[in-house]
Amino acid sequence: MKINQRHTWTLTTAEAIAIQEKLRGEIITTDKIPTPVQYVAGVDMGFEADGTISRAAVAVLSFPSLQLQETAIARRPTSFPYIPGFLSFREVPAVLDALEKINITPDIILCDGQGIAHPRRFGIACHLGLIVNIPTIGVAKSLLIGKHQEVPEARGSWQLLTDKGETIGAVLRTRTGTKPLYISSGHRVSLTTAIDYVLQCTPKYRLPETTRIADKLASSK
DNA sequence: GCGACAG
DNA sequence: ATCTTGTCGC
Numbered sequence: 001m002k003i004n005q006r007h008t009w010t011l012t013t014a015e016a017i018a019i020q021e022k023l024r025g026e027i028i029t030t031d032k033i034p035t036p037v038q039y040v041a042g043v044d045m046g047f048e049a050d051g052t053i054s055r056a057a058v059a060v061l062s063f064p065s066l067q068l069q070e071t072a073i074a075r076r077p078t079s080f081p082y083i084p085g086f087l088s089f090r091e092v093p094a095v096l097d098a099l100e101k102i103n104i105t106p107d108i109i110l111c112d113g114q115g116i117a118h119p120r121r122f123g124i125a126c127h128l129g130l131i132v133n134i135p136t137i138g139v140a141k142s143l144l145i146g147k148h149q150e151v152p153e154a155r156g157s158w159q160l161l162t163d164k165g166e167t168i169g170a171v172l173r174t175r176t177g178t179k180p181l182y183i184s185s186g187h188r189v190s191l192t193t194a195i196d197y198v199l200q201c202t203p204k205y206r207l208p209e210t211t212r213i214a215d216k217l218a219s220s221k
Numbered sequence: 222g223c224g225a226c227a228g
Numbered sequence: 229a230t231c232t233t234g235t236c237g238c
Contacts, residue, residue, distance in 0.1 A: 045228070047229060082229070084226040091228075113227045123227070144227045177238080182227080219229085 001105045006131055009079065009093050016089050020122040027126050029116065032188035033135045034107045037063050040201060041106035042210025043098070043128070045091045046218035047078065054078045056094035057217035059210055060104045064200055066209045072101035073217055084144065085120070087113050088127035095128060106134060108189065108197060110210045114138045115184035115194075117161055117169035119145055129187025136186030137194040138169070139208060143182055151180045158183075158195060170195055174202040181206065 007019055040063045046055045053075055060070040074097030080090040091113075114123030115138025123144070129136030146161040148171045155176045161169040161184070169184030172195055183194050201208035207215070 045229075047228095051229075082228060084228090087227055118227080138227085140227050142227065143225095145225085 001099055001102055001132070003096050003100060003132055009089060011080075011089060013083065013086060016086050017120065020120045023130055024120060024122040024126065026130055027116065027122070027185075028188045029185040029190060030188075031190050031193050033193070037107040039063060039069065039104055039106045040197070040210055041102075041109045042208060042212075042214040043095050043109060044112045044211055044214035044218045045094065048075070052078055054091070054094040055218050056091070056098040057214045058095070058098045058102055059213035059217065060102060060106050061210055061213070063107070066201065066203065068213060070102060070104050071213070071217055072098045074098035074101065085118065088124040091124060092128055092131070096131065099132060109134055109136045109186075110139050110198070110201065110208050111136055111186060112139065112211055112215075114140045114144050114182065115169065115186035117144060117146055117163075117182060117184035121168070123184070123186075125184070125186025135188040137189050137197060138182070138184040138186050139198060139211065140182040141179075141207075153177060156199060167191070172198060174198065175206045178206045
């Protein structure tokens with residue numbers, strides 16, 4: 001698939017903040033999703049050689065049957081450190097390399113990390129979604145920012161995630177008795193719809209099938 | 222100034 | 229993210 005780069009990736013944090021604050025205005029948090037949704041993709045990152053090499057993996061599954069259709073892997077030198085709030089600048093370049101190798105254009109991408117549940121409302125799911133112009137959902141395994149009530153133990157239970165008086169996402173239990181996931185809009189997906197897709201992509205385990213497959217490709221030998 | 226802090 | 233075996237619990 002083709003990609004529409006919006007800026008370079010060699011930046012200072014001050015420049016990164018300026019980009020986040022500029023691009024966040026283009027984020028759409030209502031549903032602008034192709035119908036029917038036939039393919040969902042998961043993207044994840046791994047590192048090699050003491051972190052000097054980034055390895056991105058993409059897995060495209062059919063929806064709602066969740067059968068693996070296509071995968072791609074891309075490696076490139078790691079060029080940005082991990083700094084909370086700036087994850088996309090570290091991971092998106094390699095993810096774009098991997099997406100360029102994919103033949104099936106996914107209808108929705110589930111990202112490992114936050115969407116608008118971010119200090120400047122521009123997490124990795126927003127950044128990736130805007131660049132590739134595909135609906136994205138932020139699916140994070142831990143909290144970056146925000147507060148929420150305790151989530152009931154049963155699968156499907158959720159609580160709103162709020163920050164400074166605004167709703168920024170939801171904390172969702174995808175499996176009874178496991179830690180909840182932090183869900184937020186990336187681009188072109190509403191929160192309600194995001195929760196719906198995440199539940200449909202987690203028939204058995206805590207993490208979506210998409211991310212589980214991408215994770216194995218990105219992290220296993 | 223003191224904590225918090227996606228992967 | 230990554231380094232890593234056995235172990236607790238459904």
